[in-house]
Amino acid sequence: MIRLRLWGLLLFTGLLACAAPPSVGMPPAPPPMPTASPTAAAVETAVPPATATVNPTALPTLPPSPTATVGPAWQNPLDETLRATAVAHNATFQQLLPQNSGLWQYDPGSFWHPIALALNDRTAFLLDGGRVLVLDLTNGSPPQPLLQPGDFVGDLPVQEPLDVALVGEKLLVLDRVGDVYALDLVTAVWRVERYERPIGETSSHYFVALGHDAASSEMRLRLETSYGYSQYYFADSRTRLWDLPETALPVDVSGLDDKVYVLWRNDDGTAAVAQFQETSRLAAFAPTITITQPRQIVATETAVYVLDMAGRRLLSLQPQTGALQALFQLPVVTTFASNRRGDQLLFAGRERLFFWQQPENNRFVSGGPVLAAPQPHDTAVWQTNLAYAWPISGDYLDLTPRDLQMPGAPRHYRQGVHEGIDFYWARGTPVYAAVPGTVIRATVDYEAPAEITFNRRRAENLALGYTPPENLDFYRGRQIWILQEDGLVARYAHLSEIAEGVVEGTAVTIGQQIGLIGNSGSPASIDSETADAHLHFELWLDGHYLGQFLRPIEIRELLENRFAP
Structure with missing residues (x-):
């Protein structure tokens, strides 16, 4: 259940639509409320089951927008240092260019610095400025807010969404205060899946990342930084956790089948990726490439992808050994997503989506709410x-x-x-x-x-x-x-x-x-x-x-x- 803000949301393009004004400022702090807990109104508009696909076979390949006679211009000049790194590790070097990747260009202010991205075969869910935006990958409709600061899930005010993940037919959203909200993509109803903000023994817990097992519709993953542990849990409240190295600063977590991959920063500024099975670290997975400025990790059947160098580089690691398979030189991006097989990649940066290996997929996407400058996440x-x-x-x-x-x-x-x-x-x-x-x-x-x-x-x-x-x-x-x-x-x-x-x-x-x-x-x-x-x-x-x-x-x-x- 969710009580929406005054300019509330409607389902659109087979998933969600919104009657938002064309331009809004920063999402305000939660509005003043009476001391009595409010009663939230349910959002029960049905969503076509096709939109709930969690393991897509491929990102859709779309014809160019009929309103765009020329595709968006972009470039990604060769970085010889990155290419040399790939050669030194006997890995493939890939450079995103207009010749091998498509670009969707959105209006200025549509999204500034996205920090999380999840997708099924028709829809992407993008987290930017505390707003969970829904992006239509079939028709190229304007992005619309799905959840943002000041909304309510049940009786709880949403404060600052920090991460998103798709698990089965549910979209999960992690709030900085620790709560996890779940949207059923079939019934379009929100509920609180984990409530972690009470005062008490858990008062210093800080969950910084939300993940999932790409092969399971039940397992969820969370990464905690105050006590330094990884955790998997299920909707029925079963949990299990394991400790990380004492000096590790947790960054992100992802899983596939019975393997869990954790990305953290070391105290010397470099980063590490570790593989766990049943809470035990597996020594066979041992990447040799130096990772810096880590941002995100996504485990797939063919690769464990790590976004580092503040979004300038994507590493493809062999899932069993951690050996570098490929190195991608990226334009300026801040988050990415992949399908389960790992052969389709979608990147997001400021006002842009990049579609790897879809050079014909170019368009301008106009409309939707925008955030006016300056923005704190810029x-x-x-x-x-x-x-x-x-x-x-x-x-x-x-x-x-x-x-x-x-x-x-x-x-x-x-x-x-x-x-x-x-x-x-x-x-x-x-x-x-x-x-x-x-x-x-x-x-x-x-x-x-x-x-x-x-x-x-x-x-x-x-x-x-x-x-x-x-x-x-x-x-x-x-x-x-x-x-x-x-x-x-x-x-x-x-x-x-x-x-x-x-x-x-x-x-x-x-x-x-x-x-x-x-x-x-x-x-x-x-x-x-x-x-x-x-x-x-x-x-x-x-x-x-x-x-x-x-x-x-x-x-x-x-x-x-x-x-x-």
């Missing part, structure tokens, strides 16, 4: 020529290895999402301005709230199912906001003190001390002045935080680049 908006100083003692090498302390992580105790990076250090440690700028807010008159106030805020969060903006600001405690010279707003939160003279309108220089680390606003501050002391640091642009709608690995790379000398 990584280019966070690029700046200004050097950033480390805001506490130490340097960029001290960046937390825990994804749970990074932007985008769940905060179960308040039913929300973390919007900054945590720098844990002792109470009273100096805090420095990372970039020159002007103070636009300094809560110098902050007074620690009573325990009853924390309890009231928590009760509100539980009733709403998310953290409303006023409560989120409450939890930041004593804080300073600085409008930086690069146009971004930096927020320094949980301070124990604000430096003398730092008030609204004060100009600050890089490295200037502006306050001291504390725990103000944190629930731990009720009983102690030192427990959970840390600096909470956020970067904002036009009402959106750095990391919003991005993969955890992409958020980490952005922050590494921001603070690196």
Whole structure:
């Protein structure tokens, strides 16, 4: 069941259609709700069974759009280094070009930086900007939102979808807060398959990827980063999990038959792919190629595909040994999908779909809702020529290895999402301005709230199912906001003190001390002045935080680049 937003959705082109306006801004935060749980209305429009095919035989080959006299122009200049890498590994080198691949060009703003893609034989499901978009691969109809922040599945508000997967006749969507929503493609009814946002013993779990066994209609896979484990589970709640290496930063997971493949980043910045069977790692699968900037893994019958180099390269690994079979040089893409056999590939980048081995499949696709610039998941908006100083003692090498302390992580105790990076250090440690700028807010008159106030805020969060903006600001405690010279707003939160003279309108220089680390606003501050002391640091642009709608690995790379000398 799902309660849709005001400009709601209708089923289209054999799957879904929408009466959305032609242009919308960023999906807003979940709307204010009454403290009583709402009653959701069911969406029960039937979907033709043909759209629920999970193991396609091939992507459809379509004639050029009748409105397009010339196909979209694109290029992918040869990278000799990539070709040399393929030769060195005795692997086939493939270069996506107009001569061997088709291109669908969508309107500007249709999708900016997709992070997940799933497909059956007629439809693709694309995740971009927190929106699950449905793309018609038969008629080339405009993309339409299927699920997005602010919608409801049952009584639960959708916060930030992070991944998607097709399992049998169900489309699964992983929310950053841990929940998994399931859409039955036959009945078109949503339901909550896994509820993972309650406050309690699982409060620090952070599931970063959702996968499936391509040969099974029942098994689901999830990847957890806080405790570092892989998990498979079934709709009837049966689960099984196994640990990953202690230093691994989980990125993605995929499975086929009784094999599960896990992609993670090592502490030296390279990445690894491991094969598991019945939770045991198989030593025979041992890729020798160096993997960097990992993004995605898809297991098929003929290849284990790994998207790395931030979307510039696709590796085809032999499923039993991990040997490199082929190396694809890609145009700029951010996600991809394959059929079960592994002989059909679909790539997605900004406003584009690329169809491998379908050079005749070209068209312009117009219409559908668009997102106006700037968008927080357009990584280019966070690029700046200004050097950033480390805001506490130490340097960029001290960046937390825990994804749970990074932007985008769940905060179960308040039913929300973390919007900054945590720098844990002792109470009273100096805090420095990372970039020159002007103070636009300094809560110098902050007074620690009573325990009853924390309890009231928590009760509100539980009733709403998310953290409303006023409560989120409450939890930041004593804080300073600085409008930086690069146009971004930096927020320094949980301070124990604000430096003398730092008030609204004060100009600050890089490295200037502006306050001291504390725990103000944190629930731990009720009983102690030192427990959970840390600096909470956020970067904002036009009402959106750095990391919003991005993969955890992409958020980490952005922050590494921001603070690196």
